[in-house]
Amino acid sequence: MIDFSEEQLERYSRHILLHDVGVEGQEKLLQARVLIVGAGGLGCPIGLYLAAAGVGTIGIVDSDTVDLSNLQRQIAHFTKDIGMSKVESAKEKMLAINPELTVITHQVHLQASNIREIIRGYDFVLDGTDNFPTKFLVNDACVMENIPLSHGGILRFDGQTMTIVPGRSTCYRCTFKAPPPPDAVPTCSQAGVLGAVAGMLGTIQAAEALKYITGVGTLLTDTLLTFNAKTMDFRKIKLHRQANCPICGEKPTITELFDAEQAACDLKCSF
């Protein structure tokens, strides 16, 4: 058992007071290793909340640098950070909240050739990527490495998320099969997003990670949670594992990862 310092007891007091979390739950958080894929609209709130929660080791992957157009929703990046690498900018804010953490930056473009090596050794992965091919790649790699995953996606006023525990619950590919054809992906003019929607969904994903680590509550497994911020309607859709899923089914046909083609208009949106 960890001997918490006085400062730690005070910092984490609101977790320790929770009946379901307690001292044991906080200990699990401090020992956990979590990877955030994308330091954008979703990755920023995820990173800040996981850091504040005391998740002991947090990895963050992004190859991009901070752009002025990111600041409307990517809440860990400040005006002074424009031009800086997103992972370094996010790391700086996470450590400013909680200096006792280890933050590992991966300033790379995730692809079939490097993803398994990067995610290996983490207890939980959060997907905050902005394109379908990478979402499938993250899902497939997590299934192969047997690492639980929170999928998240936002567009305009909408958000959706599901939690995947490989071998036990439905995966992203069970539900969505394959990336949509490039002409079905929204064009630039359709690709706005309300900034706060990123925070709404990112914090739901962060809560799922904290629940998984501490073993509290019921995860969004076999469930797609969707919401629309215009009406504030939230909906849970029951999902089922597909026996013929090419990655997590009985006879997987995807045995090696591959890089799917990006949409023709490569949106520089970084949701």
Added chain:
Amino acid sequence: MTKADAVKDCRHVGCPMNMVYAKVALSKLQSGQILELILDDGPPINNVPGSVQKEGHTILEKNRLDDGAWQLLIKKA
């Protein structure tokens, strides 16, 4: 008087940090062992015993001390 297995003095510790210390002290005990917890009069003694019971533990004794503080004997669930 019942013999305590551990003592945590929370005099001059306000709510809710006194409850945090109580939980930490209890987490170090085995089920059935007894924690002696000292609490200030006022909000601490009015709030902490209820929270301790909500977590499933049993309050065996509640005694007023000479200095006005309270002694609780808690049996861990």
